[in-house]
Amino acid sequence: MPVEVLQQAAAEMTDWRGSGMGVMEMSHRGKEFIGIYEQAVADLRALLAIPSEFRILFMQGGGIAENAIVPLNLSRAGRVDVAVTGSWSQKSAAEAQRYCSVNVACDASAQDFRDVPSPAQWRLSADASYVHVCTNETIHGVEFHELPDLRALGSNAPLVIDFSSHVLSRPVDWSRVGLAFGGAQKNIGPAGVTLVVVREDLIGHALPICPSAFDYATVAKHDSMYNTPPTFGIYMAGLIFQWIQRQGGVAALQARNIAKAQLLYDFLDQSAFFENRVSPAWRSRMNVPFFLKDESRNEAFLAGAKARGLLQLKGHKSVGGMRASIYNAMPLEGVQALVDYLREFEKEQA
Numbered sequence: 581m582p583v584e585v586l587q588q589a590a591a592e593m594t595d596w597r598g599s600g601m602g603v604m605e606m607s608h609r610g611k612e613f614i615g616i617y618e619q620a621v622a623d624l625r626a627l628l629a630i631p632s633e634f635r636i637l638f639m640q641g642g643g644i645a646e647n648a649i650v651p652l653n654l655s656r657a658g659r660v661d662v663a664v665t666g667s668w669s670q671k672s673a674a675e676a677q678r679y680c681s682v683n684v685a686c687d688a689s690a691q692d693f694r695d696v697p698s699p700a701q702w703r704l705s706a707d708a709s710y711v712h713v714c715t716n717e718t719i720h721g722v723e724f725h726e727l728p729d730l731r732a733l734g735s736n737a738p739l740v741i742d743f744s745s746h747v748l749s750r751p752v753d754w755s756r757v758g759l760a761f762g763g764a765q766k767n768i769g770p771a772g773v774t775l776v777v778v779r780e781d782l783i784g785h786a787l788p789i790c791p792s793a794f795d796y797a798t799v800a801k802h803d804s805m806y807n808t809p810p811t812f813g814i815y816m817a818g819l820i821f822q823w824i825q826r827q828g829g830v831a832a833l834q835a836r837n838i839a840k841a842q843l844l845y846d847f848l849d850q851s852a853f854f855e856n857r858v859s860p861a862w863r864s865r866m867n868v869p870f871f872l873k874d875e876s877r878n879e880a881f882l883a884g885a886k887a888r889g890l891l892q893l894k895g896h897k898s899v900g901g902m903r904a905s906i907y908n909a910m911p912l913e914g915v916q917a918l919v920d921y922l923r924e925f926e927k928e929q930a
């Protein structure tokens with residue numbers, strides 16, 4: 581979270597703009613909160629240039645719940661295609677299987693998810709209800725820098741993207757997307773809000789077993805307030821959207837994110853001591869897993885990092901090693917501080 585946003589939230593915590601109450605104390609049906617909600621939706625639509633035929637929904641349950649909610653709404657109990665490019669899409673495929681038949685369009689597990697087969701090689705079904713892609717695999721550090729163009733690949737199915745961990749880090753080509761979902765807790769705000777952006781023609785086809793609170797038609801009809809929405813999370817998301825505007829918008833953040841990632845990958849690639857193992861064309865600009873070539877130094881590395889205030893660098897338990905998550909709120913100076921530490925640690929060990 582950007583510090584200035586946390587400070588703003590702290591200043592407004594007990595009395596939101598002279599209303600005499602904090603956001604957590606407001607009715608979600610009152611004019612104050614409705615104003616906060618409408619501003620957040622409008623700001624997000626402008627930031628990501630979301631066309632008018634898409635609805636913006638704020639839901640709950642995170643990306644994990646969307647792994648079920650998407651097939652419950654879109655699969656029509658038929659067949660769906662899933663590109664398995666890391667742990668998150670692997671989970672999505674397993675969950676979708678409970679509601680429909682899943683065709684694994686590609687499976688990069690044999691390459692330890694360090695590379696992705698080119699979409700031109702995917703085995704897409706002729707009759708898929710949708711094609712699921714996780715466009716940034718948070719754990720494996722694999723990112724699609726361009727969305728697959730399904731029409732050019734001979735598929736008429738809508739593309740569903742899980743953009744949880746790089747939403748708002750770059751623009752989205754909505755002409756290629758049917759539905760996008762993402763948990764808030766990376767680039768949007770605190771955990772608890774799930775963003776769903778869905779094309780209107782995909783709404784209204786839920787399976788009869790779909791819970792009402794998860795039926796996109798019900799959620800859209802009630803402007804994300806069929807059940808009490810996560811009001812504080814939506815307010816925080818709105819503050820983040822305004823912070824992004826002040827940074828110059830998503831294109832400005834994209835340029836900054838490219839510079840941040842380049843700085844770190846350039847160091848890792850010339851290092852004799854550290855390495856990133858993802859194929860260069862697929863490297864994530866948000867999550868950079870890296871390894872010490874001598875893994876017996878891992879604990880010493882983490883202790884030294886902590887002493888400098890460089891926190892949460894331990895890699896995901898399924899991958900090991902280290903991982904630097906350099907989301908939107910991480911400034912270039914933060915990445916520079918990490919690179920300085922990596923350089924010094926390497927020199928010390930030589």
Ligand SMILES: Cc1ncc(COP(=O)(O)O)c(C=O)c1O
Pocket residue numbers: 641642643644645668714716717718719742743744745763764
């Ligand atoms: C790409 C991706 N998808 C889905 C999830 C699951 O999100 P949640 O824990 O909010 O359900 C995560 C969480 O880190 C993620 O990174």
